Amino acid sequence: xxxxxxxxxxxxxxxxxxxxxxxxxxxxxxxxxxxxxxxxxxxxxxxxxxxxxxxxxxxxxxxxxxxxxxxxxxxxxxxxxxxxxxxxxxxxxxxxxxxxxxxxxxxxxxxxxxxxxxxxxxxxxxxxxxxxxxxxxxxxxxxxxxxxxxxxxxxxxxxxxxxxxxxxxxxxxxxxxxxxxxxxxxxxxxxxxxxxxxxxxxxxxxxxxxxxxxxxxxxxxxxxxxxxxxxxxxxxxxxxxxxxxxxxxxxxxxxxxxxxxxxxxxxxxxxxxxxxxxxxxxxxxxxxxxxxxxxxxxxxxxxxxxxxxxxxxxxxxxxxxxxxxxxxxxxxxxxxxxxxxxxxxxxxxxxxxxxxxxxxxxxxxxxxxxxxxxxxxxxxxxxxxxxxxxxxxxxxxxxxxxxxxxxxxxxxxxxxxxxxxxxxxxxxxxxxxxxxxxxxxxxxxxxxxxxxxxxxxxxxxxxxxxxxxxxxxxxxxxxxxxxxxxxxxxxxxxxxxxxxxxxxxxxxxxxxxxxxxxxxxxxxxxxxxxxxxxxxxxxxxxxxxxxxxxxxxxxxxxxxxxxxxxxxxxxxxxxxxxxxxxxxxxxxxxxxxxxxxxxxxxxxxxxxxxxxxxxxxxxxxxxxxxxxxxxxxxxxxxxxxxxxxxxxxxxxxxxxxxxxxxxxxxxxxxxxxxxxxxxxx
Numbered sequence: 027x028x029x030x031x032x033x034x035x036x037x038x039x040x041x042x043x044x045x046x047x048x049x050x051x052x053x054x055x056x057x058x059x060x061x062x063x064x065x066x067x068x069x070x071x072x073x074x075x076x077x078x079x080x081x082x083x084x085x086x087x088x089x090x091x092x093x094x095x096x097x098x099x100x101x102x103x104x105x106x107x108x109x110x111x112x113x114x115x116x117x118x119x120x121x122x123x124x125x126x127x128x129x130x131x132x133x134x135x136x137x138x139x140x141x142x143x144x145x146x147x148x149x150x151x152x153x154x155x156x157x158x159x160x161x162x163x164x165x166x167x168x169x170x171x172x173x174x175x176x177x178x179x180x181x182x183x184x185x186x187x188x189x190x191x192x193x194x195x196x197x198x199x200x201x202x203x204x205x206x207x208x209x210x211x212x213x214x215x216x217x218x219x220x221x222x223x224x225x226x227x228x229x230x231x232x233x234x235x236x237x238x239x240x241x242x243x244x245x246x247x248x249x250x251x252x253x254x255x256x257x258x259x260x261x262x263x264x265x266x267x268x269x270x271x272x273x274x275x276x277x278x279x280x281x282x283x284x285x286x287x288x289x290x291x292x293x294x295x296x297x298x299x300x301x302x303x304x305x306x307x308x309x310x311x312x313x314x315x316x317x318x319x320x321x322x323x324x325x326x327x328x329x330x331x332x333x334x335x336x337x338x339x340x341x342x343x344x345x346x347x348x349x350x351x352x353x354x355x356x357x358x359x360x361x362x363x364x365x366x367x368x369x370x371x372x373x374x375x376x377x378x379x380x381x382x383x384x385x386x387x388x389x390x391x392x393x394x395x396x397x398x399x400x401x402x403x404x405x406x407x408x409x410x411x412x413x414x415x416x417x418x419x420x421x422x423x424x425x426x427x428x429x430x431x432x433x434x435x436x437x438x439x440x441x442x443x444x445x446x447x448x449x450x451x452x453x454x455x456x457x458x459x460x461x462x463x464x465x466x467x468x469x470x471x472x473x474x475x476x477x478x479x480x481x482x483x484x485x486x487x488x489x490x491x492x493x494x495x496x497x498x499x500x501x502x503x504x505x506x507x508x509x510x511x512x513x514x515x516x517x518x519x520x521x522x523x524x525x526x527x528x529x530x531x532x533x534x535x536x537x538x539x540x541x542x543x544x545x546x547x548x549x550x551x552x553x554x555x556x557x558x559x560x561x562x563x564x565x566x567x568x569x570x571x572x573x574x575x576x577x578x579x580x581x582x583x584x585x586x587x588x589x590x591x592x593x594x595x596x597x598x599x600x601x602x603x604x605x606x607x608x609x610x611x612x613x614x615x616x617x618x619x620x621x622x623x624x625x626x627x628x629x630x631x632x633x634x635x636x637x638x639x640x641x642x643x644x645x646x647x648x649x650x651x652x653x654x655x656x657x658x659x660x661x662x663x664x665x666x667x668x669x670x671x672x673x674x675x676x677x678x679x680x681x682x683x684x685x686x687x688x689x690x691x692x693x694x695x696x697x698x699x700x701x702x703x704x705x706x707x
Contacts, residue, residue, distance in 0.1 A: 075128050075263075077116060077165035079144050081109055083219075084273030091151030093222070097273055098281035104228060107152035108218035109272070110204060112183050114141045118169055118263060119176030126174070130167040135197050137165070141183060143198035152220060154443075154601075157203065176261045177268065181232075181308075182214040182253030188234060189245040193558035193566070194362050202557040202564040203575075207545040209239040213294070214253065217272050220605070224282040227664040229291030230275065230304055236296075241541050242525045250296055254308050256323050267329025270322045279303035290664040295547060353377060353509075358517025360526035361558065362566035364433035366512065370449060370505045376490040378700075380510025382483075383503060385699040388476045389456065390417040391465035397455065397507065398699065400426040400463075404692050406617035407514060412628025416462045423461070423593050425628045430616045430691070433512040436563035440610045440626045441596050443576065448508035449501075456504075470500055477503070516616050516691035521682075533685050540682025543675050549640065550665040554579075560615035560686065576609035577663040580644025580656030581625055588661035591652050594626055607661050619687045633680045641676070643668025 081088035084096050088106050097104045116128040130137045137143075142165045147153035182188075183199070188211035192202045204213045215232040236249030258268060284290045285299040292301035296313045305312040309320030353372035355363055366372055383389060384397045395417040401407040407429035409415075414422040424440050437443055438451045445451045455463035457470075466473050477483045477498050484498070490506060491497040521541075523532035533541070544551045554577055557564045562575045576597045582590045590596060590608040597606035610626050624630040630639060639645050643666055644657030657668065671679070691697075 073168045073171050075116075075118075075165075075167050075169050077128070077167075078267075079146075079163045079165070079270075081146050082269070082271050082273075084271065088146055088272070089151070090148055090153035094219075094273065097221075098276040098279050100223070100280050100282050102224070102281050103222040104219040104281065105152045105222065106217075106219045107147070108157060108216050109146040110144065110157070110201075111181055111215040112141055112143055112198075112204075112212065113165065114180050114182065114184055116140070116142075116165060116167070116179040117177070118172075118174040119178060119259070119261075120172055121175050125178065126170050126172060128165075128167040128169045130165065133166070136162045137167075138196055138198060139184075139187070141187060141198070143201070174261075174263050176257070176259045177263070178255070178257045180253050180255055182234075182251075183212045185248075185251070188212055189237070189239065189243050191243060191360060191558065193564055194360060197568075200566075205557060206233055206547075207552050207556060208241055208243045209237045209245055209545060210234055210248075210547070211237070211245070217275075218291075221281055225605075225660055226282070226284065227290040228281050229289060229293060229664060230272075231291075231293050232304075232308065232310075233294050235294055235547070241538075241545060242528075250311075252294065252310055254310060254320060254322075256320060258323060258325050261325050263330060265328060265330050267326040269324050269326035269329070272322065274321050275304040275307045277303070277307070289550065289667055293547075357515065358522060358526065360522075361515065361517050364512050364515070365565050365567045367447060367449065370508060372509055372512070373490065375486065376506050376509045377513055378510075379483075379486040379490045380506035380508070381697070382486065382700050383507050384510055385701055389464055389466070389473065391469055391472065392417055395464060397464075400455075401429050403694075403697055404620075406430045406516070406620040406688075406692060408621040410622070412623050414463075417465050418462050420461045422463070424626050425623070427613055428617060428621045429511055429514050430516045430688075431559050431614055432514060434559045434564050434566060435561065435614070436565050437611055441576075441594075441599055443597060443600060448511050449504045452504040452507050453500075456500075473503075474498055474500070514691075514697055516688040518690045519616070519688040520685040522688070524685075534681060536678045536681040537685040538682075539675070540678035540680065541685075543671070543679045544682055548669050549671075549679075550667065550669075551640075553665045554612040554663070555615045562612040576606070576611055577665065578608040578659065578661045579610070579612075579625075579640075580659050580662040580666050581629070581639075582608060582647065582652055583644070583654035583656045583659035583662075584652050586654050586658075588659045589654075591627075596626075605661060608659070609661070609663075615683060616686050617688060617691065619684045620692065633683055634676070637671070637676055637679055640666060641669055641671055 083094040083104065083106060086092065086094045088109050090106060092106065094104050094106065095101065116130070117125040118128065119125055127140070130140055130142060132138065143162060144165070145157065145160070145162045147157040148161050149157050149159045187199060189208055190199065191208070192200055192205035192212075199212070204216065205211075206213060211234050213231045213233045215230070217230040219228040220226075221228050232252055232254070234248040234251050237245050238247055239245035261268070279300070279302075281291070288295075288298045288300060292298060292304050295301060296305070302312050306318040307321045309317055311317040353374055357363065387393050387396045389396055400409045400414050402409055409426045411426065413424060414426040416422060427440065432438070432448065436446065438445045438448065445454070456473075457467045459467045477487070487497040487502060491502050494502065517526070520532045520537065523529040543549060554562055554575070562577070578596065584591060588604075588607050593599070595607055597609040598604070619633065622632060624633075624636050630636050642657060644655065644659060644662060646655045646657065647653050656662065
């Protein structure tokens with residue numbers, strides 16, 4: 027996959043798909059940026075360095091839509107689905123062994139201090155479930171001009187940067203998809219794929235493990251730092267590149283088989299036999315043994331290419347707040363500002379208009395329901411039903427999700443990967459007909475007339491949208507409700523007071539023990555419910571959009587085929603791909619104590635039952651039309667492997683989940699109905 031001008035200009039055959047490093051020092055060449063076509067820069071700076079990366083697997087290019095044959099001892103076929111890694115401490119080496127550090131450009135996107143993120147997935151093909159369209163395949167900087175014969179760098183995040191909070195960290199450390207948890211820090215290297223023959227996931231995630239800390243970002247050290255030093259000699263930066271073939275990591279591993287009771291592939295644990303081969307070829311010690319010699323990187327003779335002087339990369343942020351923005355955010359400690367679309371800036375009057383509309387039953391055709399009917403504040407804006415109930419009495423196929431911290435969500439429904447804006451999602455309950463929710467399909471005129479007849483609404487719409495000649499419109503209605511929903515931010519639970527506010531007494535001892543269970547790497551809870559929002563992705567102002575993953579949690583395996591009951595087939599309903607059957611969006615766990623019953627169909631009643639489900643590694647439905655064992659579903663997520671818990675650990679884990687309950691949030695008058703009970707429309 028080629029992500030920059032220096033790469034696209036290459037004509038070096040299969041070597042163009044290798045990981046090539048072009049560092050042109052003292053040769054009259056500059057560096058390059060990611061993006062489109064060739065860049066014509068000013069007079070080259072002899073001290074400029076361009077380090078260009080291109081990936082391959084078994085000699086074939088890493089491509090999100092491609093296949094690679096001959097991987098591992100069984101010569102399996104692998105379809106790549108993700109490849110990202112951090113590099114730091116880039117140095118060039120002279121003939122005497124002296125090192126010249128490369129001072130990285132501080133571009134505010136891909137590079138910070140001496141750390142850079144290389145991102146090869148482009149959210150297409152197999153990569154559509156992770157990452158973002160933006161890619162980066164070059165490290166840019168400057169170095170003292172000289173004659174160099176080698177290069178050294180480290181794959182990994184330096185310790186002092188590794189244990190912060192991804193929710194508020196500067197780019198490129200704000201990628202929550204690459205964050206394990208505060209104790210473990212970041213995934214330094216992620217290489218994922220799909221093994222065609224065994225229809226299974228292949229994962230290689232490398233990061234620090236056995237880290238000692240308090241779960242709040244205070245880490246004293248890690249038993250397995252797992253940073254990968256790379257030292258290549260015989261490298262002339264004016265002529266040579268560096269090739270890295272990820273197939274080399276699996277040459278003595280059968281990628282079609284997996285160690286029992288472990289996630290597919292290697293998830294960085296030295297107790298997982300699937301990590302033995304990859305760790306040896308990365309030059310990392312495994313399970314008490316000595317480190318091997320890294321074999322991922324090698325010198326590629328003659329691969330150096332001229333690298334023009336860059337323009338700073340300008341990836342598209344997920345949102346840009348457009349002026350005027352006169353809303354004062356009241357954000358909890360540690361929380362970033364939510365993303366706000368440029369076409370819907372926040373304002374106090376717009377939020378107040380949205381609150382009124384959210385609670386107004388006139389937004390249903392028969393005037394029996396409002397948005398708040400399915401999203402009740404005392405239940406963290408959920409509804410306590412197994413599945414939602416529409417205004418006409420029609421049961422919906424799925425559970426009404428909580429709106430807690432919905433402003434930070436990457437996607438907004440259980441199954442639909444395309445609804446990513448609150449403004450667009452609001453059209454579904456208003457006008458959708460399968461199922462009927464508010465029942466206004468084809469009756470926009472009725473809705474707008476009701477609002478126009480109300481003098482309060484005429485005034486509020488006019489104040490909220492002063493530039494519009496006719497401010498009462500469906501578009502402005504959805505913008506106002508979306509603005510109100512973005513203010514539904516919860517961040518004062520016992521967990522928040524303990525972690526973000528430093529209150530040691532905020533959490534019970536049982537909850538603290540449960541937090542250790544949640545993040546211990548055995549339960550894998552934080553892989554799907556990680557980060558500040560305990561969800562699969564976190565979007566905020568200025569961040570790049572990472573596609574929120576969808577996962578099959580082994581809830582069903584109808585007939586042993588991996589099927590889910592219609593119409594709740596998950597992502598499959600939108601992609602038609604068999605591997606997407608049953609894949610749903612992992613919701614936020616904030617206020618999860620209040621949002622029972624659980625799962626997309628409300629089929630699990632209590633938190634204790636939820637823990638039991640994951641402890642078993644999937645649900646057994648013994649009889650009936652949905653009979654099947656979800657624990658052996660061919661489509662089940664690699665993170666749902668099952669795990670043994672003692673009765674005490676099980677109770678502690680439930681107590682930790684309850685520590686995410688924010689009682690202030692569910693009683694906050696800013697989010698309550700503006701209508702007195704007797705005056706409710």
